Amino acid sequence: MDTINVLIIEDTPSESDALVKVLKAHHYSILGVATNFKDALELFYSTKPDIVIVDIFLNGSPDGIYFAETINIVPNAVKPFVFLTSSTDRQIFERAKLTQPFSYLLKPFNELEILYAMEMAIEKFYAQTDVFLGDEEDTVISDDYLFIKKGKALKKVNLDEIIYIEVEEKYCNIITEKEKFVILISLTKMLKLLDEQMFCRTHRNYIVNTEKIQEIIPADNLIILSGNHKVTLSDTYKNIIKKVRTLK
DSSP states (O other), X not given: OEEOEEEEEOSOHHXXXXXXXXXXXXXXXXXXXXXXXHHHHHHHHHHOOSEEEEESOBTTBOHHHXXXXXXXXXXXXXXXXXXXXXXXXXXXXXXXXXXXXXXEEESSOOHHHHHHHHHHHHXXXXXXXXXXXXXXXXXXXXXXXXEEEETTEEEEXXXXXEEEEEEETTEXXXXXXXXXXXXXXXXXXXXXXXXXTTEEEEETTEEEXXXXXXXXXXXXXXXXXXXXXXXXXXXXXXXXXXXXXXOO
């Protein structure tokens, strides 16, 4: 499991230090702090953050806006970003708004404002319609990750780390290599959101990651997965055998 990676663009050390402290306390990973436009772009492309916090004014110039404009026009480079500024100038706000930030916060920030703004930015950017509520967990499903809320922060789970998913009443138990998560969603709807080349249903109660299959025993209606996890294979879904290229 990965933590969510954050790039901070802020030229005032006391402000960036405060941001780093808050985010690290809630298990976000800080990729770096840029203090000017050039370094911001270099860090952005070299570290590939999940989200960026951008101060609009860097060394007296609205370079934070230029940064947002730059990443917005590059194919496949767009990431969610949150503006943080002490400026109350309406013209600056209008210019910043054109870059379509996911939030616009005025300094001095407070802890909850930052955490909520980041959570909303990730939800809106990665999967606006695929947000599910669970037991103290909100989940966003994107093409490559699950963003699962625990406490005040979001955890990033690579989809290829999922071993299997099991339904339990109205909930899906997501079993990964290191942890278990619970989401309020039907198994059928979950399957529609996942890559059908990677995930297959084996039973009305199970979805498996085909890359995690270690052995299929049709006679016993059994599939053995990584970590010696075992799930049921029903007759209805035995066509999964055709989709598995290698049986170990």
